[in-house]
Amino acid sequence: MAEAVGRRREVMVVLPGLMLAMVLAMLDNMIVGTAMPHIVAELGGLTHLSWVVTAYVLGTTVSTPIWGKIGDLYGRKNIFLISIVIFMVGSVLCGMAGSVMLGGKDSGMAELIAFRAIQGLGAGGLMVNVMAIIGDLVPPRERGQYQGIMAGVMSLAMFAGPLVGGLITDNFDWRWAFYVNLPVGAVALVLLWLKLDLPKHQNKVRIDWWGAGLLTVSITAMVLVTTWGGNQYPWGSWQILSLAALAVVTLVLFLLVERRVVEPIIPLQLFRNRNFTLISAIGFLLGFAMFGAINFLPLFQQTVQGASATNSGMLMLPMMGAAMVVSLFVGRAITATGKYKAYPVIGGVGMAIGMWLLSTMGVQTPSWQTGVYIAVLGLGMGFLMQTTMLIAQNSVEQKDLGVSSSTTTFFRSIGGSFGVSLFGAIFNNHFLSELTGRFGAETAEKVAKGGGRMDPSALAQMPPQLRTGLLESLSTSISGVFWWAIAFAVVVPLLAAFIKEIPLRGGATQSASEPEAVTPAAS
Structure with missing residues (x-):
């Protein structure tokens, strides 16, 4: 009992720093999503909108396995702090994109895309190391409670991100959507440097x-x-x-x-375990459907529904609030019962229903109805967000904790990369096709290029017929993206149904020092 109390005290000391690091990664994505219409209005390039997200997710994806493996081999503390610094440097550069200092607005979008990739390299170390550090400090049976807290913080960051992003872009310059990361990152850096105490490794194995x-x-x-x-x-x-x-x-x-x-970056023997393989596939589909499609919600709300950036952020609150409440509930339930199989199944069904509802939106869809739809999506996300990581970590030995966390995060990130890029291509093609059908090829090209600097004030100045056709084209194209997302979302509960419920390690009768066993590979 004394050991458990001491461990709990140790976790609570570093938890604020870990929470801030998690907020750093999650908050940024949501703030930038809300600010994107303003960024596009200044820098141009509506057809490149998806690349601002793709570059970040791609940087996160390719770096995540490396961060996880280096942490396993050489210790996580310094690696974690370095990733925070890289993220902060990337944030500064993103805020400077398109400024006179870096070449002006003509190269602004290209600069922003490149700097978002640097930011993503740092973000890859944030997400995986937070989960791996919790895994270092807490056995799986108790981990659900803490990962439930972290999932709640992720939801809170996603909850606050659109609102903060809206307030920043409505009342300040969009560049502060990136500069706001600096004070948060600085506090996290100092807290973890002073309070985080993890064993140091002197491993001579080469990366x-x-x-x-x-x-x-x-x-x-x-x-x-x-x-x-x-x-x-x-x-x-x-x-x-x-x-x-x-x-x-x-x-x-x-x-x-x-x-x-x-020491492979991704040990292939991990995939001999059925649960680990299923969770990796679920993570890929979750990232594909969720990150690929949600990227277009602020664009729909601000252009089609005419919301300000602040109101657009507030319209995302039902999704974030639902996800936060469910995540906290699921974390406590897993800790109390040790059962987890039902949650990814329920989450997958909820996510698929949410995507279907969003696919029915049109120009006449009121804001409150969109809020109900994204709340349903948030319920599904809440059941999935932390159970996937918990199941993955419970499938490996302690020495592979970092690489299991990074591999799970990697598959979610690569799904997000493919989702954002593929859905971006689908949106662009559909949008141009819709415009061509309404106005003809020549006018469609002009409208599409002019739409590259589209904002509410520019829309208000358009002739009514042109504005109506543009909004209908946007609405139809964005709804089409959600239709495609359904195809990937429905596979999640089907895969989750095959997860084998293995007892979580580290219950009341098992000490924290006892190693986690690898669950046997299913036949």
């Missing part, structure tokens, strides 16, 4: 840089294929076919390397 490089090239090529295919280049063009071939070749080489190195 699998070949594997990391091949994985990075393969993922980047795949994202470019989904982003450019059928949009910037025809699917049968040499550019797309070359990228697809590069993705396949580097992926095969990566798998060969991982089978031979001593």
Whole structure:
């Protein structure tokens, strides 16, 4: 009992710093999402909107396995602090994009995309290390409670992000959507530097840089294929076919390397465990459907429904509030009962229903109705957000805790990368097609390019017929994105039904020092 109390006290000392680091990553995404219409209005490039998100998610995706493995080998504290610093540097650069100091607005969107990738490299270390550090300090049976708190904080950050982003963009410059990360990051950095005490490793095993490089090239090529295919280049063009071939070749080489190195970035033997494989697939689909589709909600609310940036943020609150309440409930329930299988199934069903409801939106859909739809989506997210990580961590030995956390986060991130890029391509194609059908090809091209700097004031000055056609085209295109998201969301509960409920380690009769056993591979 004394050991458990001491462990709980140790966790509570560092928990504020971990919570701030989590807020740092989650808050940024939601703030930027709300600020995007204003960013596009100043820097231009509506057709490049998805790349601002894709670059960030891609940076997070390719770096997550590396952060997790380095933490396992050399200790997590310093690695975690370095990732916070990189994130803060990326935030400063993003805030400076398009400024006179860096070349002016003509290159602003390209600069922002590049700096978002740097920011994403830091964010990859934030998410995986928070979960892995909790795994270091708390056994799985008690972990549900703390991960429930962290999931609640994630929801709170997502809850506050749109509102903060709206207030910033309505009352200040959109650049403060990035600069606001600096005080939060500084406090987290100081707290963790002073309070976080983790064992240091002196491991002489070399990092699998070949594997990391091949994985990075393969993922980047795949994202470019989904982003450019059928949009910037025809699917049968040499550019797309070359990228697809590069993705396949580097992926095969990566798998060969991982089978031979001593400390692989992603240990392939983890996938012999049924639960781990299922959770990785669920994470991929969750990221694909959720991050890919939600990216378009602020655009719908601010352009089609005419909400201000602040009101757009407030309209996202039902989703975040529902997710936060459910996450806290699920965390406590798992700690009390040790049962978890039902939650990802329920969450998958809720997410699919939410996506279907959002796909029915149109120009006449009132804001309150959108709020109900996204609240349903939030309920589904709340059941899924922390149970996936808990199941993954309970499937591996303690020595692989970081890499299990990073691999799970990696699959969610890569799903988000593909989702954002693919849905962005679907949106662009659908939007241009809708405009062409209404106004003809020549006018559609002009409207699409003019829409690259679209904001509420610009819409108000358009001729009524043009404005109506533009809003209807936007609405139909965004609804189409949610229709595609349904196809991926419905697979989540089907996969979750096959999860085998393994007793969580570290119950009342097991000490924290007792190693976690690997669950047997299912036949």
